[in-house]
Amino acid sequence: MDSITSQRYKQFWRDLLRKWKKQSNKYFMQTSPRSDGWLQATAWKSRKKGQSGVCYGFVLNMESAKVELLIYDVMDMNSKLWDYLRENKLIIDSQFGSGVDWHVNKTAHLRKVVMRTGLNNEAEWSVIQDAMIHEMRRLISVCEPYLVGRQP
Numbered sequence: 001m002d003s004i005t006s007q008r009y010k011q012f013w014r015d016l017l018r019k020w021k022k023q024s025n026k027y028f029m030q031t032s033p034r035s036d037g038w039l040q041a042t043a044w045k046s047r048k049k050g051q052s053g054v055c056y057g058f059v060l061n062m063e064s065a066k067v068e069l070l071i072y073d074v075m076d077m078n079s080k081l082w083d084y085l086r087e088n089k090l091i092i093d094s095q096f097g098s099g100v101d102w103h104v105n106k107t108a109h110l111r112k113v114v115m116r117t118g119l120n121n122e123a124e125w126s127v128i129q130d131a132m133i134h135e136m137r138r139l140i141s142v143c144e145p146y147l148v149g150r151q152p
Contacts, residue, residue, distance in 0.1 A: 006035035008119055012060065013039055016129040024137060027056055037061050037119075040070065043147055053078065054147060056140060058132055059111075062120045065128050067136045068111035069143050074104055082108045085146055095142045112139070 013033035020028050027041040043054040053073075059066040074082045082104065085092065093100050096112065103109045114135045115128055 001036065005119070008122070009033075009037060009060070010035045012119060012125055012129070013058075015125065016058065016132065019129055020133055020136075024133065027136075027140065043069075043144075054081070056136065056143075058136065060128075060132075061118050063118050064116055065114045065118055065132050066111055067114055067132060067139050068109050069139060071108040073106075074108040075106060078108075081147070085110065085143075088146060092142055092146070096138060110139075110143070 010033045017028060017031060017033060017039075027043070028039065029041075031039055031041055033039075038057055038059045040055040040057045043056055053071075055070045055072075057068045057070055059068060071078045071082055071085075085108075086102070089102065092110070099112050101109070101111045101113075103111065112135060114131045117124055117128060121128070
């Protein structure tokens, strides 16, 4: 990635985090702007040393903006949590809205595309950021009840 793109990402995330911290809850409060396409905040840490466990994430590329819940070590330690979420998939989908993508390999992702525009559309950054923040709040409010008390 060239330095101009890295600088643009960092500015996008700086502005998003500034907005988030003015209007949102505990997540992302200690997060710093990055020079690439994602930010994560830990929902809870794994008991396995060096692993994040469960995170909320903002994802941005040139053409789209997404929010996601990531569950690490889903094939082992966090498999019961992923199974529990999958058992409640219809409820979660109905609460979070259409377009939720459930994907799993070593890491499980519950992801939603917020907008089909991204870093390339600098004129719309504020709109993109507002939409990402809105959808992240929704994702947290829908998913958090399923996470409470389920840490392995």
